[in-house]
Amino acid sequence: MGHDEYQKHEAKILTPSFIVLLTLTLIGFALILLRFVKGIGAVSNMSDGYPWGIWITYDVATGTAIACGGYAMAILVYIRNRMHYHPMIRSAILTSMFGYGLAGFSVMVDVGRPWNAYNFFVPSKWQANSAMFEVAVCVMAYTTVLIMEFLPAILTALEKTEWKTLQHLLDWVYSRLGMERPERIGDRLDKVKELAAWARPRLDKILIFIIVLGITLPTMHQSSLGSLLLIASTKLHPLWHTGFLPLLFLINCMYIGYSIAILESVLSCYAFKRPFETKELSGLARIIPWLTVIWLTVVIGDLAWRGQLGKAVSFDFYSRFFLLEFCLIACGSLLLFSKRRRESIRWLFVSAALIVLGGALYRFNVYLIGFNPGKGWHYFPALAEVMITVGIVAFEILGYQVLVKILPVLPKLHTREQHAAAAATDATTPHHTAGQKA
C-alpha cells in the first residue's frame, strides 16, 4: 500500500452545487456572527430546561458518529487486516476530519464562554469525573490525529505541484507592478517541495502509531458521548437511560461508520460520475448486520433486565420513537443479510441509509427526544438555530467537494479494479464488473 493508489478528481470546482452550498454556508456563518453579538437566546430556542439543543444533539453527538467512517475503516484495514479496502480510507478520513473539526467548531458556537476553553489545558482544572472533560480532550486529540492521517495527501500534492496557479498569479502581479519577479520566490517554492518530500517518508514510518491512536481515541470518546447522559437519571426516559449507554454508543458509532462509508462512496461515485465500488461495499455491508445484531441484543436484553419492555411497546410518545429507531436499524440489517441485496448498489444504499437514520435517531432519542426536564419545558429548534447547523453541514460538504478536486483523495481507478478482484475472492462471491467503466 502506497500513496500512489489515490488520485485527484479532475473536474471544475465552480459547479452549481458549489454555489448553493456556499450560499447556505454564508447564511449559517452570518447567523453565527449574530449569536456572538446578541447571545445564544437570540438565535436558538434552547432554555434552562433544554440546555442542549440540536447543536449538541446533531453537530456533536450525531455528527461525530456520522464522521466515524474513518474510524470504522481504520479498524477494518489495520486491525482486521483487510488491506484491499485501503484505497477507500483516504476519503473516509477526509470526511471524518471535516466531521470532527466542525463538531469542535459547533461546540465553540454552542458554549457560552468559549474564551475559557483554555482551561482544558490547565492541569489544576482537569476534572476526571466529568465525561464531558473526557469527550472534549479526546475530540481535540482525535481531530489533530485526523489531520496528521490526512497529511500524506497534502504532502504528496505539495511534492508534485508545479505551483502553476501561483506562478501565473505572481507573474501577473509583478507585470502589473512593472517589476522583474525576484528569483528567490521560486527558490522558496522549491524549498517547500523539498521539505514535503523530506517529511513524507518520515511521517510514513510513524504513521501507523498515529493511525492506531486514531482508533483508540474514538473508542474512548464515542463511549463517553453515551456516558454524558448517565447523570441525567431523572430526566432521560428509562427506555434509554441505562448503564450500558457507553457500550451502546460505541457499537452505534461503528455501524453508523460502516454505513456512512457505503453512503459516501455511492454518493460521491454518483456525483463525480465514477464507477461504483460494488465489491468493496458489499464486503463492508457484510460486517454491519453483525454489529447491529449485537447492539439490538444488548438493547433488548437490558430493557428486559430492567423490566422496561412493557414501556417499549406501550405506543406512547416515547415508545413510538423507540420503535421507529429499532425498526429502522432492524430492517436495514435484515436487508443486508441477503447476499443478493448486498451486491446491488440500490439495496446497499437503501439499507445503509436506514441504518444511518436509525442510528442517528437513537442519538437524538438519548439527547433530545427522550430527555424530559420536567413539566412546562418544551423544545423545538428555532429556524436560525437550524440554519446554523445547515450552514456548518454545507461547509463540510463544500470542503469535501473542493479538496477531492485539488488533493489525491479518491481511489485511483485502475488500482481499484485490482482491489475489487481481491475483495471478490475475499467475499467468495463471483466477480462481476457491473457499473465499472473499462
Next chain:
Amino acid sequence: MAKPSRRQFLKIMGATGAALLAGKKAQANEGHKINNETIGMLYDATKCVGCKACMSACKRVNGDYGSLSYERAKFDTDGLWDAPQDLSGSTRTLIKLFKQSEQEWSYVKYSCMHCQKPSCVSVCPVAAMTRDPETGIVDYNKNTCIGCRYCQVACAFNIPKFQWEKAIPQIVKCDLCKNTNLPKKGISACAEVCPAGAIMFGKRKDLLEEAEKRLRENPGKYINHIYGAHEVGGTNHIYLASMQFNKLGLPTLKEEAPAEFSEKIQHTIYKGFIAPVALYSTLCFIAVKNMKGHGETEKEHETKTDKGGDH
C-alpha cells in the same frame, strides 16, 4: 488472517461490556459520607406567608455580585418589579404558590439545594462548579466556566440557570451569599429578612434536629417527610411542607446520588488509565503485525501476481 483478528475485535467489545457489568456490580464501593457539620437552610412551607421579602433581599444583596447586574431601574434596587416566573439568569431564589383547592395550597421556595454529592460539580469539565468541603456550599466560578451547560443537564432540580440573552453569559445559582451577606452577617440574606421565620439558617445537623422536632410536635400538620434529608445523597437545603413535595415542583428522587452512578461507570472504564493504554498497545501490536504481513504479501504480489488474494 481474517478469523483471529475478528475474534480479537469481538474480545475488545466483550471486554468493554464486562467492564460495564463490573461497574454495576461494584456498587456501594465508594459511597460518600454525609457531612452534617456543613451549613444549609430549612424552609418550612407551612410558615411561609409568600411575601417574597427573601427574593428582594437576594437581588439587593447579590445583584451586583459576580457581574450579575442586569438592566434594572435605579429606584428599583430590590428588583420588586422583576416579577420573575421562574429561577433565571437574574433570579437566584423564587417563591411560588401551588394551589390545588381552596383549602389545599402551599408556598414553596426555590433555590440551590447544595447537595452533599452535587451532580453539577461531578459533571463540570473544568471544575468551575465546586463544593466547599468545610461549608458544603456549592459555588460557581465564572472565570473558569466554559458555558457548556452540562450542569443544567445534570441537575435533578433544574437549579443552575444560564443567561441566554447575553453575549457574555454565565451560570447563575444560589451560593448561600458566600461572598456577600454570609461573611458580613453570618447568615444568608433570605433567611435574615424572612419575617415569618420560615427560613432557618444553620448547620445541617441542627436543621435536621429542628425539622424532626417540628414533625414530632405537630402530628398531622406536615407530610411526614423531610425533603432533602436523603434525596440524591442528601441536600443542605431541606424542606418541610403540608403538601406532597412532587406537587410543589420538588421531584421524587432516589437516595443514591446520580453522580455516584455515573462516576462509578466512568471510574470503572478509566481506572488508572489502564484500559485506554492497554487498548492502544494491543491495537498497535495487531496493526504493526498486520502491516509487516502485508509488506511481505505485497512483495509476493509483485513477483507472483496471480496469488494476490492471500491477504
